Amino acid sequence: xxxxxxxxxxxxxxxxxxxxxxxxxxxxxxxxxxxxxxxxxxxxxxxxxxxxxxxxxxxxxxxxxxxxxxxxxxxxxxxxxxxxxxxxxxxxxxxxxxxxxxxxxxxxxxxxxxxxxxxxxxxxxxxxxxxxxxxxxxxxxxxxxxxxxxxxxxxxxxxxxxxxxxxxxxxxxxxxxxxxxxxxxxxxxxxxxxxxxxxxxxxxxxxxxxxxxxxxxxxxxxx
Amino acid sequence: xxxxxxxxxxxxxxxxxxxxxxxxxxxxxxxxxxxxxxxxxxxxxxxxxxxxxxxxxxxxxxxxxxxxxxxxxxxxxxxxxxxxxxxxxxxxxxxxxxxxxxxxxxxxxxxxxxxxxxxxxxxxxxxxxxxxxxxxxxxxxxxxxxxxxxxxxxxxxxxxxxxxxxxxxxxxxxxxxxxxxxxxxxxxxxxxxxxxxxxxxxxxxxxxxxxxxxxxxxxxxxxxxxxxxxxxxxxxxxxxxxxxxxxxxxxxxxxxxxxxxxxxxxxxxxxxxxxxxxxxxxxxxxxxxxxxxxxxxxxxxxxxxxxxxxxxxxxxxxxxxxxxxxxxxxxxxxxxxxxxxxxxxxxxxxxxxxxxxxxxxxxxxxxxxxxxxxxxxxxxxxxxxxxxxxxxxx
Numbered sequence: 351x352x353x354x355x356x357x358x359x360x361x362x363x364x365x366x367x368x369x370x371x372x373x374x375x376x377x378x379x380x381x382x383x384x385x386x387x388x389x390x391x392x393x394x395x396x397x398x399x400x401x402x403x404x405x406x407x408x409x410x411x412x413x414x415x416x417x418x419x420x421x422x423x424x425x426x427x428x429x430x431x432x433x434x435x436x437x438x439x440x441x442x443x444x445x446x447x448x449x450x451x452x453x454x455x456x457x458x459x460x461x462x463x464x465x466x467x468x469x470x471x472x473x474x475x476x477x478x479x480x481x482x483x484x485x486x487x488x489x490x491x492x493x494x495x496x497x498x499x500x501x502x503x504x505x506x507x508x509x510x511x512x513x514x515x516x517x518x519x520x521x522x523x524x525x526x527x528x529x530x531x532x533x534x535x536x537x538x539x540x541x542x543x544x545x546x547x548x549x550x551x552x553x554x555x556x557x558x559x560x561x562x563x564x565x566x567x568x569x570x571x572x573x
Numbered sequence: 574x575x576x577x578x579x580x581x582x583x584x585x586x587x588x589x590x591x592x593x594x595x596x597x598x599x600x601x602x603x604x605x606x607x608x609x610x611x612x613x614x615x616x617x618x619x620x621x622x623x624x625x626x627x628x629x630x631x632x633x634x635x636x637x638x639x640x641x642x643x644x645x646x647x648x649x650x651x652x653x654x655x656x657x658x659x660x661x662x663x664x665x666x667x668x669x670x671x672x673x674x675x676x677x678x679x680x681x682x683x684x685x686x687x688x689x690x691x692x693x694x695x696x697x698x699x700x701x702x703x704x705x706x707x708x709x710x711x712x713x714x715x716x717x718x719x720x721x722x723x724x725x726x727x728x729x730x731x732x733x734x735x736x737x738x739x740x741x742x743x744x745x746x747x748x749x750x751x752x753x754x755x756x757x758x759x760x761x762x763x764x765x766x767x768x769x770x771x772x773x774x775x776x777x778x779x780x781x782x783x784x785x786x787x788x789x790x791x792x793x794x795x796x797x798x799x800x801x802x803x804x805x806x807x808x809x810x811x812x813x814x815x816x817x818x819x820x821x822x823x824x825x826x827x828x829x830x831x832x833x834x835x836x837x838x839x840x841x842x843x844x845x846x847x848x849x850x851x852x853x854x855x856x857x858x859x860x861x862x863x864x865x866x867x868x869x870x871x872x873x874x875x876x877x878x879x880x881x882x883x884x885x886x887x888x889x890x891x892x893x894x895x896x897x898x899x900x901x902x903x904x905x906x907x908x909x910x911x912x913x914x915x916x917x918x919x920x921x922x923x924x925x926x927x928x929x930x931x932x933x934x935x936x937x938x939x940x941x942x943x944x945x946x947x948x949x950x951x952x953x954x955x956x957x958x959x960x961x962x963x964x965x966x967x
Contacts, residue, residue: 404876404960424958425880432878443873443963447586459575460878504877 351543352378352401352512357410359396359566370396372566373410378512378545383538385546385554387571388563395516397563398547402437402514403430415511432460436505440517442497444489450476450500451485457508475503479533495526502533506542513537515546519553531556580891583863584898594859595899597852598942602903602935605845606927607910609838614925616834630692630822631788631800633807637817641810642782645686645708645769652688657802659791660688663769663783667776669738671725671765678725679762682738684772684779690749692789700732700747703768707746711770715743719751721763736765741775743767796822846938852899853942860892860950871954872962885955892947893940900939904932 359371370393378384388394399405400412403419406427412419414434422430437443444453454475458468476482479499489497498518505513515534519527535556538544546557554560560571584591635643648661662685671680689695690702698719707714715736722729722745725736734745749766772779790799800820811817864871871884879887908927915925 399960402876404963405958425882428875428878428880431876437876439963443869443876445870445873447582456874457877460874460880460883508878 351380351382351415352376352545353411353413354400354568355411355413357400357407357412359393359400359405359408369566371400371407374563374566374568376561376568378543380543381538381541382559383535383544383546383557385548385557385560386563386568387548387551387554387560389549392563393566394547394549394563396566397568398514398516398545401512401545402435403427432457433508434511436508436510436513438498438501438505438513438515438518440520442489442494442501442521444497444500444504446489449486449488450481450492450503453489453500454504454507457504461508471507472503475507476500478506478537479503493526494522495529498522498526498530499533502530502537506537511543513542513544515544517548518546519548519550527553576887576890577894579887580894583867583891584895590859591895591898594855594895595902597855598849598896598899598939599852599903599906601845601849601852602900602939603907603910604848605842605935605938606904606907606931608841608845609931610907610911610928611914611925612834612837612841613928613931616830616837618924620830620834631790631796631803632821633786633788633803634819634821635784635786635807635811635817636819637811637814638782638784639811639814639817642780643786643810644781644783647810648686648783648786651803651806655802655806657791657794657799658788659794660692660789662686662689662692662787664689664785664787665769665772665776665779665783667772667778668762669775671721671763672737673725673734676725676727678721680721680738680765681762682772682776683764683766684769684776685766686769688789689766689787692787696750698748698750699730700745702747702749703766708768708770711774712768713741713743713771714746714767716747716749716766717745718749718764721765722748724763738765738767739775743771842934849935849938849942853896853946856892856895856943857946857950859895860888860947861953863891864888864950864954867954868957868962868965871957872959872965875957875959876963881955884957885951888951888954889944889947892951893943896939896943896947897936900936904935 354374354376356373356375357371358369358373361368361370374397386394386397396405400407403414404427406420406422414430419430445456448456451472454472455468458471463471473482473485476485479502481496481499481503484492484496489500492500513534518534519530522530531553534544534546544557546553548554562569562571645663648663652658652661665684667682667684669680669682671678685703686708687702687704690697700716702716703714706712715738717725717731717736719729722731726734729748731745731748735742736745737743767775773781788799788803790796800822804820807818807820808815874884904927911925911927918925
């Protein structure tokens with residue numbers, strides 16, 4: 351499913367070269383639920399950007415469903431993101447002017463799915479996160495938990511190979527956090543591959559498998 | 574469709590800003606449409622005025638008669654011998670004081686022959702016009718126009734009344750329609766027409782030698798043909814000296830008018846176009862601000878699969894739509910202003926209306942401006958890297 355082989359990413363900050371990822375190796379199998387845990391500055395975000403095809407590695411190889419992701423143009427990366435990856439962000443990242451429904455619909459518009467099919471899939475996705483009765487609401491009219499559920503529906507709607515959740519509960523209270531994690535677990539049970547990135551041990555433990563990241567190096571924590 | 578809806582919504586989200594941005598375009602379109610429409614309408618009116626003076630009018634000025642001045646008899650024989658020329662009349666005018674009873678008025682006395690009525694496109698409303706016998710006998714008869722009759726005599730139905738010019742009594746034989754021309758608007762004196770031969774006797778400045786004459790072509794002949802034939806006669810008369818006389822036709826005046834009109838249109842059009850370009854720069858400015866403000870939104874859109882092209886098109890549509898909305902408002906306001914101007918000037922012979930081709934041009938121009946000035950901001954948005962954009966402002 352996901353295979354990182356000796357992946358390195360180096361940022362230049364002034365004269366200094368920062369190795370955000372240092373020969374990282376990771377293998378995620380289909381239908382797995384993996385947590386990546388690490389403190390801030392450990393290279394979590396860089397890992398997520400590379401797995402999510404928002405950025406490419408400087409060194410090493412990344413295979414997504416057997417396809418090597420390297421030297422792709424911006425547009426090709428956009429296509430891969432559009433079809434294979436569903437993002438859930440810490441700050442929800444919904445578009446404020448669009449209703450819940452329209453936010454969920456957006457990735458399908460970019461995939462040029464037909465209107466009827468779009469509406470069907472949007473309603474399915476909203477139903478799965480229990481928000482079918484909030485479809486017409488603007489993000490500002492929804493609570494944090496509800497906004498994150500809309501974001502999850504948006505990630506789901508394209509039926510991606512991988513759901514990539516970056517601190518999905520970082521902005522939520524513990525009660526709603528549990529709710530969101532419940533939804534993610536449920537999605538995993540339904541057969542989705544999920545990579546959850548967090549700095550919180552309790553949340554990381556929700557996954558079957560935990561990977562630790564520190565100073566750009568990955569180590570397996572068996573759970 | 575979806576892209577249009579999105580663009581509309583983001584414009585609607587910031588109505589005040591959109592309105593102010595559009596103002597530049599609105600004013601530009603307003604300037605373009607109103608100025609060009611005004612120029613075109615005015616020159617149209619003037620041109621039709623000029624052609625109503627006698628659309629087939631030829632004017633001859635004799636500058637050097639080479640010792641054989643033109644006489645009235647010559648003119649008559651020209652008509653008889655040349656099928657292309659149907660009417661010909663000498664023309665001379667002199668200022669004089671007209672007197673009727675106790676009333677006095679400044680007059681412009683015009684000495685002509687019977688053909689002048691037809692050549693100049695005048696219409697009789699009372700009595701008859703000057704005829705051949707009047708000219709031959711230097712009769713003391715005159716034709717007034719309606720305005721002069723009303724002003725001096727007090728009523729239009731004044732056939733048989735006697736008016737004296739410089740102390741000589743003239744009988745009114747006819748009244749013609751008042752001239753509603755621009756020339757008459759500027760002149761304060763009244764108009765009377767008398768036989769050319771009578772004017773020769775009355776005025777010291779007018780001699781028997783004819784220096785100005787008007788001619789009109791016969792049915793079935795063009796002005797150019799009549800002009801050609803007249804030129805031959807004059808060359809024959811004045812020893813083949815082309816500089817001895819000048820023939821001008823209304824067509825030349827019309828052509829000149831058209832040239833002036835198109836020059837003015839181009840001039841005013843380009844001034845207005847500059848203000849449209851300034852408006853376009855305003856649009857570019859605001860679009861750049863919008864792109865920066867929506868960096869995060871762009872990042873989100875890119876993360877969930879929007880391509881370079883999708884983002885580019887989205888912002889381009891927004892810029893073009895801003896321009897087109899401004900354009901539509903500008904055209905509407907132009908229409909309103911022209912309506913108001915038309916109402917104000919309803920008494921004059923000028924009429925103002927929206928010129929279709931100017932509207933079309935301003936629509937095309939606005940579209941192009943939207944595209945050109947939208948391209949840079951839209952490209953800036955489309956080029957953003959999704960990670961940078963996502964992390965912008967937290």
